[in-house]
Amino acid sequence: MSRLSEIQFFVQVAESGGIGVAADRLGVAKSAVSRRLKDLEGRLGVRLVNRTTRQLSLTEAGQSYYERVSRILADLEEADQNAAAVHGALTGRLKVAGPQSFGVQHLMPAITSFLDKNPGVSIEMDVNDRRVDLINEGFDLAVRIGELEDSSLIARRLAPVRNLVCASPGYIKAHGAPQHPNDLVNHTYLRYANVPERRIFSWFDETGREHAVTPKARLIANNGEILQSAAESGLGIISQPTFLIYKAVEEGKLVPILTHVEWWQLGAYAVYPPGRHLSAKVRVFVDHLASYFGDPPYWDENMPVAKSRPDARFQPVRAP
Secondary structure, three states: OHHHHHHHHHHHHHOOOOOOHHHHOOOOOOHHHHHHHHHHHHHOOOOOOEEEOOOEEEEHHHHHHHHHHHHHHHHHHHHHHHHHHHHHOEEEEEEEEOOOOOOHHHHHHHHHHOOOOOOEEEEEEEEEOOOOOOOOOOOOOEEOOOOOOOOOEEEEEEEEEOOEEEEEEEHHHHHOOOOOOOHHOOOEEEOOOOOHHHHOOOOEOOOOOOOEEEOOOEEEEHHHHHHHHHHOOOOEEEEEEEEHHHHHHHOOEEEEEEEEEEOOOOEEEEEEEOOOOOOHHHHHHHHHHHHHHHHOEEEOOOOOOOOOOOOOOOOOOOOO
């Protein structure tokens, strides 16, 4: 086996955290990976990996070697992709993760558009609200919505994500509409479980000071579409991203309330592992997503905008 192949096997072991996982990703037998790893260590005359019955870790020499050879492989991948991109022919597979509701409603149409333009590219898509481990699970990138935690990942904002507070016409007729955020404590609300409760009705006054109100929830769910359906049925008030409820608002099924209030905002981000170079297909794909969604994004075209601070602009959450 060539020196390059040995390096590729080693890098896959290092990034997978185990020989078995590396073998699965490479599509070869576990014994083949172990053998090539031993061959590489024999050729170099140094141990690269500490092996135990439960885990695998890099030695100091292995970590230093990995950092250098992984950059070499990234350079080779970038060179291949750039050569193909010159002729408009991106090729290869992208493994992408995204949140469920946003993934179905917005990410998949954008992916369809991308694949139409790039017939040489294939995409493996994981649509799930769980937080995937990009490196250990072999993802090229993920689309995430929210506040990004500090990490080694690189992030690019794709679009702002605004929240609106809404209720059905029937609910408003029966209970009236709150005139101030603090009035929400006298209303029934439907809570999204994947957001901290203090953030559900977090808002800013004219000076930029943040406030929060936490009314008692009648229904708690970890899926925004369930809460939207409940709100349309008149069960209570919701605070949801506009990308999820914009059609219901346009169709009159939900009515925005407290539209003069500037609510807490999030962002839609593409996040990917760090590296000296970003592969051409990942870069072009991320550019496509940003262009497809727009800024402001298409789902905000007919949505009301808070007037409490006319000079207020979306502030990106902290990036890693």
